[in-house]
Amino acid sequence: MLIYLKRNLLAVVCVAMVFVSCKKNNSEDPTPAGNNKKGIQLATDAKFGSVLTDKDGKTLYFFANDAAGTPTCTDGCETAWPLYYSADASTDLNLNKAEVGEVTRADGRKQSTYRGYPLYYYAGDAAKGEIKGDGVGGIWFVAKPDYSLMLANAQLTGNNINYTSTYAVGDGKTIYLTDSKGRTLYAFAPDKNGVNTYTKSATQEGIWPVYESEVLNVPSAITKTDVGVITVATISKKQLTYKGWPLYYWISDVKRGDNNGITIKPANAAVGSVWPVLQLNATVAPAQ
Incomplete structure (x- = not known):
């Protein structure tokens, strides 16, 4: 009889230990349910x-x-x-x-x-x-x-002057590419398809930093096959491209939403002619 009672007590203890163990594991479940x-x-x-x-x-x-x-x-x-x-x-x-x-x-x-x-x-x-x-x-x-890229639908502004999507002076929103956190991206007009012709040194890269990103996902308005990655040998960095255009930041865009880089140009050039924002309807970058 004593042996029988001991066996039953041992079984109860084992069940209790399993119950406590399961409860502990459930409380540590990393994905809470319902x-x-x-x-x-x-x-x-x-x-x-x-x-x-x-x-x-x-x-x-x-x-x-x-x-x-x-x-x-x-x-x-x-x-x-x-x-x-x-x-x-x-x-x-x-x-x-x-x-x-x-x-x-x-x-x-x-x-x-x-x-x-x-x-x-x-x-x-x-x-x-x-x-x-x-x-x-x-x-x-x-x-x-x-998302590797996002889209902004915003007013283009440089030197406190508003510009349209064709870079004429005036009001109106333009849809253009940004990084995943809303920072404006630019193209460099002399670049070729898949070729960064601007960044020849770390000093230049500090002024117009390349946009480093792997191609992950893009908003449905962007054709994913238009996005690629190149290697900039002079600084040993990867750079995202859109329609073949290498993508850059402008160092003086100090906060998300700024797009002042469009006004960086020689004195006799038009706004947006050297450092344009990348619009969805941008032409494919020219071959070398």
Whole structure:
């Protein structure tokens, strides 16, 4: 009888140990399930790959007009594109938390951001996982954590003068390429297809830094096959290209959204003739 009781007690202890072990493992699960999720999450879509969602799986979007980091979708725009905000830190361990932030809108409301881009919902997405807002107007794109390029839809300005997309003096937004954080990218007019003719030294590279990036993903408005990577031998760096044009930053664009580089030119040249921004309709860079 005593032996029987000891055996039963040992079995109970073993079961208890397994239960405690399982409970501990569940508490350390890096991907909380269901309602335990908080903040921005990552989801995988068959067409778009990795995308940002809220905790319930509702898709989030970037707005090209917000390249400078300031929310510009207001009033009636918000009916179709409600803002997204969560004060909770993301529980998704695959998300780069350093890229998550928030901005205070002009009316005092807060809005969550990723890589400085304010995040929105699309009213046309009726259910979790739907992505019907991508590409709307050529300026709304599903929010992704791995874009190599983005698009800005903004006023071109240099020396406090506004320019149109044809570099005539005047007001009007231009859609052009930026890096993944909204910093303006330029071409150098004398360059050839896949050939950087400007960067001959580290000093030059310090003035017009090359844009280093691997080709990961691009917004749906950009044809991915138009994007490539070259090696700049003089500085031993990789440089992204668009339609064969090597891409550069301008050192004096001190904040995202600045596009002052268009005015850098010889005295007798036209604005945008030497260092133009890269528009989607840019011609293919000439062969050597």
